[in-house]
Amino acid sequence: MNYHSLSRLISSFTRYIFPLLLGLVWLSAAQAATNCATQTDIPQLECEALVALYTNLDGANWETSPSNNWNQNDSPCSWWGVNCTASPPNTNVKVIRLYERHFSGSLPTELGNLSSLEELVLQRLWHDNNWDTYTSAISGTIPTELGNLTNLRILDLNYNNLSGSIPSQLGNLANLEELSLRDNEFYNTSIPVELGNLTNLKILDLYYCHLTGSIPTQLGNLSSLEVLDLGYNGLSGPIPAELGNLSNLEYLRLSGCYDYDNSYCGGGTTDSLSGSIPTELGNLTNLKKLYLDDNQLTGDIPSSFIATNLPNLTYIRLECNQLTASDTNVVTFLNGLNSVWTNQGESCPSNTVPNIPTNLATTTISQTAIDLTWTDNSNIETGFIVKRDGIAIATPTTDIANYSDTDLT
Numbered sequence: 001m002n003y004h005s006l007s008r009l010i011s012s013f014t015r016y017i018f019p020l021l022l023g024l025v026w027l028s029a030a031q032a033a034t035n036c037a038t039q040t041d042i043p044q045l046e047c048e049a050l051v052a053l054y055t056n057l058d059g060a061n062w063e064t065s066p067s068n069n070w071n072q073n074d075s076p077c078s079w080w081g082v083n084c085t086a087s088p089p090n091t092n093v094k095v096i097r098l099y100e101r102h103f104s105g106s107l108p109t110e111l112g113n114l115s116s117l118e119e120l121v122l123q124r125l126w127h128d129n130n131w132d133t134y135t136s137a138i139s140g141t142i143p144t145e146l147g148n149l150t151n152l153r154i155l156d157l158n159y160n161n162l163s164g165s166i167p168s169q170l171g172n173l174a175n176l177e178e179l180s181l182r183d184n185e186f187y188n189t190s191i192p193v194e195l196g197n198l199t200n201l202k203i204l205d206l207y208y209c210h211l212t213g214s215i216p217t218q219l220g221n222l223s224s225l226e227v228l229d230l231g232y233n234g235l236s237g238p239i240p241a242e243l244g245n246l247s248n249l250e251y252l253r254l255s256g257c258y259d260y261d262n263s264y265c266g267g268g269t270t271d272s273l274s275g276s277i278p279t280e281l282g283n284l285t286n287l288k289k290l291y292l293d294d295n296q297l298t299g300d301i302p303s304s305f306i307a308t309n310l311p312n313l314t315y316i317r318l319e320c321n322q323l324t325a326s327d328t329n330v331v332t333f334l335n336g337l338n339s340v341w342t343n344q345g346e347s348c349p350s351n352t353v354p355n356i357p358t359n360l361a362t363t364t365i366s367q368t369a370i371d372l373t374w375t376d377n378s379n380i381e382t383g384f385i386v387k388r389d390g391i392a393i394a395t396p397t398t399d400i401a402n403y404s405d406t407d408l409t
């Protein structure tokens with residue numbers, strides 16, 4: 001081969017073959033994926049569970065991909081949001097903590113194979129405080145297989161579009177300390193009674209999940225509970241007296257749906273909590289905030305609602321109910337809090353009951369007569385009822401704020 005022939009061969013290689021080889025190398029790298037059979041970080045089943053999570057939730061389009069390393073190498077413990085335990089050969093996935101704006105798809109059943117998992121956080125992020133900017137989220141149902149994760153301490157799936165029902169199998173998670181499922185779409189399903197088995201639970205957050213049915217009395221077994229948020233659902237029936245057993249509780253929200261999204265919750269009539277406020281809630285000595293607003297609660301606010309029983313209470317909301325407050329000690333206590341506790345409020349429907357009269361005072365006229373006065377806080381009442389020893393003795397008409405009782409014995 002002469003010089004010119006060799007020159008032409010080199011030129012052809014440079015112009016055609018070398019770029020082709022570069023293209024093949026680039027294509028191979030772009031398609032690289034984790035080989036769970038050959039990686040040595042964690043057991044193969046756990047690796048396959050992570051890859052299934054990535055695949056099911058459209059991981060290639062996550063905001064952090066591909067720099068997060070998910071499904072890019074054979075070291076799953078180096079992937080963003082994944083933490084593993086100890087050192088090989090006994091390494092297992094301990095934590096999955098992902099906050100994303102581009103989740104899309106459903107949770108894989110393979111997550112149930114992560115037997116050493118202690119934290120599972122898959123939370124959709126806000127963007128500039130606006131959900132509409134990114135509409136993608138995790139959908140489908142919560143796999144019952146998550147009930148196999150007996151080492152799990154935290155399960156946080158907040159702000160997604162999960163549907164179906166909350167699996168009763170979650171009641172098997174004896175070590176669980178936080179269960180947060182707020183702002184999902186469990187339409188027309190109820191709170192599993194099995195959650196009452198979670199005696200190590202500190203946080204139960206089912207806020208705005210479109211749940212219906214009653215509050216299980218079994219939740220009164222959650223002796224470690226500090227936060228119970230069941231607000232803005234379509235729950236009905238009475239408030240269980242058993243909630244008064246939650247001696248560590250600091251935050252209790254059982255708000256109805258009037259001032260959030262009435263259409264999702266069925267309104268405040270048949271799908272609201274009803275009956276009286278249990279006296280037992282006055283046993284919650286660690287309680288700091290209490291929300292019972294926007295329901296159909298009736299009767300007298302319990303006389304147990306006083307400072308000596310609720311020394312840590314700083315905020316209470318009871319508006320938009322049909323409550324009365326005849327105990328002056330209760331009225332004094334509630335008026336001293338940062339609170340909204342009368343029956344009216346901006347969010348109440350127009351047919352709500354009147355505001356409770358306050359500042360009841362008595363003046364002795366003689367041994368057989370006293371004068372009663374009070375402050376009328378409403379302009380929609382149809383009158384008042386004056387009782388002596390629980391028996392009605394008079395019915396002053398609207399806008400009257402005094403009564404003379406001259407028949408004492």
